[in-house]
Amino acid sequence: MTISQARPTPSEPTLHHMAHALRFLTVDAVEVAQSGHPGMPMGMADVATVLFDRVMKYDAGHPEWPDRDRFVLSVGHGSMLLYGLLWLTGTPDLSLQDLKDFRKLGAKTAGHPEAEMLRGVEATTGPLGQGIANAVGMALAERMLNAQFGDDLVDHHTFVMAGDGCLMEGISQEAVTLAAHLGLGKLVLLFDDNAVTIDGTTQHATSEDQPRRFEAAGWHVQSVDGHDMDAIEAALLAAKADDRPSMIACRTVIGRGSAAKQGKPAAHFGAIGAEDRKAMQTMLDWPYGAFEIPGSVLDAWRAAGARGADARRDWEARLASAPGRQGFERQISGTAPAEAAAILADLRAAAVGTDPVATRMSTSRVLNALFGVMPELVGGSADLAGSTQTWPEQATPLTKGDWSGRYIPFGVREHGMAAVMNGIALHGGFIPYGGTFLCFVDYARPAVRLAAMMQQRAIFVMTHDCITVGEDGPTHQPVEHLAGLRATPNLNVFRPGDMVEALECWELALASAHAPSVMCLSRNPLPVLRTDAGENRAARGGYVLAEASGPRRATLLATGSELHLAAEARALLEAQGVPTAVVSMPCWRLFDQQDGDWKDQVLGPREAVHLAVEALSPLGWERYVGRDGLILGIDSFGASGPAADVTRHFGMTAERIAEMVMAELARC
Amino acid sequence: MTISQARPTPSEPTLHHMAHALRFLTVDAVEVAQSGHPGMPMGMADVATVLFDRVMKYDAGHPEWPDRDRFVLSVGHGSMLLYGLLWLTGTPDLSLQDLKDFRKLGAKTAGHPEAEMLRGVEATTGPLGQGIANAVGMALAERMLNAQFGDDLVDHHTFVMAGDGCLMEGISQEAVTLAAHLGLGKLVLLFDDNAVTIDGTTQHATSEDQPRRFEAAGWHVQSVDGHDMDAIEAALLAAKADDRPSMIACRTVIGRGSAAKQGKPAAHFGAIGAEDRKAMQTMLDWPYGAFEIPGSVLDAWRAAGARGADARRDWEARLASAPGRQGFERQISGTAPAEAAAILADLRAAAVGTDPVATRMSTSRVLNALFGVMPELVGGSADLAGSTQTWPEQATPLTKGDWSGRYIPFGVREHGMAAVMNGIALHGGFIPYGGTFLCFVDYARPAVRLAAMMQQRAIFVMTHDCITVGEDGPTHQPVEHLAGLRATPNLNVFRPGDMVEALECWELALASAHAPSVMCLSRNPLPVLRTDAGENRAARGGYVLAEASGPRRATLLATGSELHLAAEARALLEAQGVPTAVVSMPCWRLFDQQDGDWKDQVLGPREAVHLAVEALSPLGWERYVGRDGLILGIDSFGASGPAADVTRHFGMTAERIAEMVMAELARC
Structure with a gap:
């Protein structure tokens, strides 16, 4: 695929060349997929390049290094920016072929980045605004871990890229005000201030003064031309230096480079097409083919990706001799302490x-x-x-x-x-x-x-x-x-x-x-109903809390505050000669994962009356009681009143349960 | 109950007397209920009094007058403020007994105000922040209706009372930025700036500069002593005069009047008790008993409630002769046009x-x-x-x-x-x-x-x-x-x-x-499957889209994009000699409301195989297919890929449906 011999490769690749690599990878991947969002990656490519080449602390070959800076792409639809960055910097597990498989079934390069599928993706994003709050959580975790283990082991920044959409979502306000309140000074939010959303320019839906809004919350705020590499770097360094969380409004052009779409809502989604790509090649002086990254540019990116290797090795050395090493490693591994x-x-x-x-x-x-x-x-x-x-x-x-x-x-x-x-x-x-x-x-x-x-x-x-x-x-x-x-x-x-x-x-x-x-x-x-505490019985999701005194004629299923009602109803029914079992179902998911024999044993013989009681919507209980089973639930909204009155009002009583079972037995 | 003869009634009741009436009704109702939130009503009583006595346009006897000003209590836990206002101003349907029944089962005076239960309550509130957005909707509706019918028929304000909790919720940011963007100048937000939340002072959880935040969104902002009646009135009038939405930060003392709790988080919830009430009586010069409102103070409140009667009558006269009357009345009544x-x-x-x-x-x-x-x-x-x-x-x-x-x-x-x-x-x-x-x-x-x-x-x-x-x-x-x-x-x-x-x-x-x-x-x-369009068949929630060619051996149930798969599977099954019906279930709620015969007829004979197909969680389908029924659903999250690939990946095909049915028939 690479035919760089036929074309000159830049002898001294600049940040612009590196950014263009991100732009063209995006254009080419979206073209193959015939689906995807090129506008944001093309607009924020310059900011991302400065961040990953000059500012961020990371070692691409070790995406799980605990003291790496974190980068969260809150604008998850711009996933090709992240995939481009990960591949160019040399992150393991990601090949150029993966980029060509963008948005194909089973590819690691899903439509929106999925942390659970690909190392290097710090958070699954797409639903807007979430990434901002995730980043706040990461920056908070950094400070908490630092408080435990000190600067030697924990000292990193969190960067999050967010768009107008993220900032219109209410969750952004919750995250932004909390970040300032907790003094998360090592958090930097890069606002892709491109003034465009799906439906048009942002003017159609918002009139907010974002910098002022962040200042009101207590943030350090800067505005910068998002295509001026030096200005971006200066802003990032100033952001790191300030002890408040920092917001940098990066004025960018969405779809930057596309002759037909740059600056327009149309750049948000969809391939730009062969013709526009040609125009873009001329405009950006990029004579290379699809997915072709000239060697020197790739080298520059790989060098950026390896820039943090020494820091990572130094850190590992510090960890090896740190007094808190064991605890640190235990916590990072997620293993519970022996006690x-x-x-x-x-x-x-x-x-x-x-x-x-x-x-x-x-x-x-x-x-x-x-x-x-x-x-x-x-x-x-x-x-x-x-x-x-x-x-x-x-x-x-x-x-x-x-x-x-x-x-x-x-x-x-x-x-x-x-x-x-x-x-x-x-x-x-x-x-x-x-x-x-x-x-x-x-x-x-x-x-x-x-x-x-x-x-x-x-x-x-x-x-x-x-x-x-x-x-x-x-x-x-x-x-x-x-x-x-x-x-x-x-x-x-x-x-x-x-x-x-x-x-x-x-x-x-x-x-x-x-x-x-x-x-x-x-x-x-x-009431505490359980008389045993040896085995963790909730682990199987559902179990027989009290077996019937003889062959079951009724099985009562319940959870939570209705379990004791079932137990009391069992006593009433047994007193009337109806052998009744009580099944507790604290976790349906775990119960559904058990083998069929266990489930049959717990639920008991089909011919017995089955009644489920839960002071919530009955939806779903038919899975266990069957189409003809009885369900004592609540089909309406609740009511205001003393708890005992409300409970009685909705018939959540042992007497009612027993009556329902007796009536059903009489009917059969 | 009223024993005002025994004690002097203020000859010229002031706004302070009127506000104290709100405070003591709150204290007394919470005392009887031994539950409820007195802090907010006691803190905002002065603001509410100025608003309802001097500023708001309403006629308490006619709570459904379309051109009334709206008042939304976003801080729904302060419900006694609203109930007090409604009763004191003479709103129909609410008696002093209702206040005494505060928070009792069946009472109109529910723990949080419920619009569906009591005229005069403009919105059901409690979940924080909702009321702010409801108020934005009301203010927007006012402008839209005004654009249709003009100032003669539609010209009113919307007031909303919100607390720190409301303003911390993300929804408030969405509502606030939208209100400014849409230029809703007749919206006034009264911020109960009492600096206290449940867990302590607001300082423990937020550091936001609220006035600056609202300014960043484009609002007109004022701050005022929430216990200075004249200042409150001046601020309200200035708010009305400004063509931006207005926020008034009312600095108040939570639980104002309670000797033991005022200014403290403890004022938020729970009765203040007999002893504190006594101290409060002395402090506020209020020698009256529980639920006792001196005649002159009640008269003053009733006068306030009737202050808008002339305006309402004038409006009715304008409506009677308005050219748009019919359309206005039709829209307000919610009746569809004949066409x-x-x-x-x-x-x-x-x-x-x-x-x-x-x-x-x-x-x-x-x-x-x-x-x-x-x-x-x-x-x-x-x-x-x-x-x-x-x-x-x-x-x-x-x-x-x-x-x-x-x-x-x-x-x-x-x-x-x-x-x-x-x-x-x-x-x-x-x-x-x-x-x-x-x-x-x-x-x-x-x-x-x-x-x-x-x-x-x-x-x-x-x-x-x-x-x-x-x-x-x-x-x-x-x-x-x-x-x-x-x-x-x-x-x-x-x-x-x-x-x-x-x-x-x-x-x-x-x-x-x-x-x-x-x-x-x-x-x-x-595909368009329906060949008839006479009767609205979706009205019964579920119906037989295609009956089996003979006695049913299989019933396929489906909704949405899986309905045509069921129809295609039916063809495959019928070709194999299995008489199969397809049931469409566009609305479970409506289907569940049908009589048993209809449901039995649609779902068909029990002994037939039942299979439900829906490319969503299977939870709940057992209601219709039974415990042993087949459900082709999705138990995991989805996947990124072209739609056809993803659909196949999850087995959402007619072939799979037919195979499942055939396998089940072979098994039985």
Whole structure:
């Protein structure tokens, strides 16, 4: 493919040549795919070149070096910019063929960058604004890890490239204000200020003064010509020098180089075509063919990619002799300390036989117990520390300047919190958790989804998980939320029925290295039903909590705060001579992964009456109770009133369950 | 209860007396409920009093007067402020007893204000930040209706009260920037700047300069002592006079009046108790008992509530003689014009027998066809006009200063868009629609939920509704979204299988006066399967598209882009001698509402094989196919690649469906 002998190769490749390599790789990949977004990579190629050649600390051959600078492409549709950078700098796992396979099924070069598929991609992006919050999480993780291990091991910057779309999304505001509040001075946001969106110029939809907005949040702000290499470098160095997070508004021309499309919305998406490519070759003095990068330009890029090798080796030497080495390596590897298992087992054992207690208390129990041995456990809440039990007793708040604090005050920013958690997890070294009310998981849904897609161990602590919220009423009472969460791939959704189970679920969430977890926890005290704590029974997702006294005539399935109702209903039914089993189903996903025999055994004989009770939407329970099974759920929104009244109003009582079963038995 | 004879009643009640009435009603109601949030009402009582006594245009006895000023309490937890105002000003439907029943089951005085339960409540609030965007929608609706009917009929302001929590939520940024961009000068935001949140002072979680932030967005900004009545009035009048949206930062003391709690986070929630009430009585010179409002103070409030009666009567007189009266009344009543039904019927008939066409094109067809006869149909998209087909051909864009435009450029603000749509619907006079990709309904979930709760006719146009999105990959391919939406009470979720059905679903959405709709529409062309267009068959949610040639041995259920696969599979199966029916299920909610006979008839004999196919999460289909039914769905995230490759990769083919059925028949 390379026919550079036929054409002169620049003897002293400049930054412009390097940037043009990015532009033409983009044009050529989009041309082959006949699909993709060339405008942003072509516009930001100069900024990216300066960043990767002159400023960023990285060693392309070692994309997992923990102390590398991070680069997040929040404008994920500009993925060819990232793929071009990764290939040109010599990142392993990526070949020129991969670029030619852009957007083909199975290629690492997916339409939007997928961190789970390709090393070097720091975050899966595409849904706008997420990358900004991920970068805030990474910059926060850097400061937290630095507070633990010092400058010798942890001292790097985080760069994030964002567009108008990212900045219009509300999540950007949550991330931006949090970053300034927490004093994340090593975070640099590069705003692709091209004044164009899909529907036209930005003027059609926004009139915001972005620099002023960032200043209001407490950021260091600069504006620069995004095609002036020296100015870009100066701005980046000034940004690094300032102790506030920095925003650089880079005035760029979208689709820069395309004769027909540069500066126009049409540059956003779609191939520019053979004719325009020719015009572009003339304009940019680039006589090379498709995917052809002249040797000297490629050499320059590879040199840029290797520029950080010495720094990386020095760092490795420092790590080898660092007193904190073991702890650092353990945290980075995501391995739990040896003591953790016994601590959790003790917690579970201690819960057996105790008084009723809200399952939300499991969070503080776990966090308090593990506080000393798992410094990687960091988190906070969206201004609901007490309600969600997410503030460990020994934790001081994390503040600007003291990043050793272990309670992160996320503020009333659920979406930002979840996406920042993703960034913390992606950075490595930590297991992030964050709390709010289950109802408000809705605010954070796009980030929860990405946690699942990116296979990150983030723990979303969602309390006040049903109508027993009581007086706060329907706006605060989740109904439909679990259905959507349960349908999300690679997401553990736990709704434990008592304290023992809650602690089991916490153990599973902590051990889930490649999937996030949502902990749905009760506000109100629940009886401790489990009398055993040896085996982690929640690990199989569902199990028989109480077997029937004889051949089963009824199987009651329940989760969370309804589990004790099922247990009480069982007593009523057994008293009437109906052998009844109670099945607890704290995690559907794990149950569905069990073998058929286990599932059949738990669900019991088909001819028995099956009733599922959950104070939430009934959707999905038919999977276990069948088309004719009984489901006691809630088909409407909730209601405001004292919890006991609301519960009765919706028929969530043991008596009702028993009546429904008896009526069904009479009918059959 | 009133024992005012025993104590002096102020002979000339001042604004302070009136404000104290609000404070004590709050304290007393929270005391009885032993639950609730007194801090905010006590802090903002002075601002509210000035607003309702001196500034706002309303006639309390007629809470549905279309030209009233709107007041939205975005800080919904401060509901007692609103209930106090409504009762004191003499709003119908609300008695002192209702205040005493605060937060009791069945009371109109729910924990958070519910528009669907009580006239005078302009929006259901509680989830923070929503009310700001609702208010933007109302202010936008006012300008749009004014552009149609002029100052004589439409000339009112919108006031919204928001707290630190509201302003930390990302949705506030989306709403605030959109409001300024659209030039909504008659919108006034009253910021309860009390510097306190649940977890402590705001300093713990935010460092933002709110006035500067609003200025950056283009707002008129003032700061005022929130307890200085004259200063508040002056600021409100200045806000009204400015042609930008106005933000007034009201520096207040949370829980003002409580000896023990004022100025402290503890004031946020919970009763202040008898002792503190006594101290407060002394401090505020208020010798009255629980729920006791001295006659002269109540008179002053009732006078305030009646202050707008003349203006209302004048307005009614203007309406009576207005040339646009009929149209105005029709739009406000939410009744469709007589011509609409025939236009829609014609559209459906014209679609029969045509070439394959993407169901997303139904949107532009409907909008174009109804453009002339339904000026109430207004909407736009989150920067995806072309993709979502939400820009009618004849529509000019709505811009600052020209609010007659019928395309609303919502910008990349999905959450803001949905909540603004809610505000437009709540205002009355319009049916709002808004488009984005189905995947990004996640960004808007909290607002979609509230649309359902508030029973508003908002139409969420969600295109690119499955893996056939293709190259954009898993970040842009919905999988789990429908499960969560289908589980949401009072929400119509439509996923039509061809153009005829899509037009039927649009007809149902337009007619759904008390429930919002989500239109899940295909990006790619789908064959037109329906050969009839007389009856709206989607109205029953599910129906037999093609009956089996003999006694059914298989029933295939499908929606959307998989419906034609089912139809093709039916042909394959029938060719192999297996009588097979195809059931289309465009709306589960409507199907579930049908009587049992209809459902049995559609789903067919149990002993037949049931297979559901939908290129989304299988969760929930067991309701129709049973525990042993076959479901061809997608249990993982999607993949990036050309649509045909991705579809094949996930086995979404007619051949696969037929094979699954044949294998099951062989097994049985």
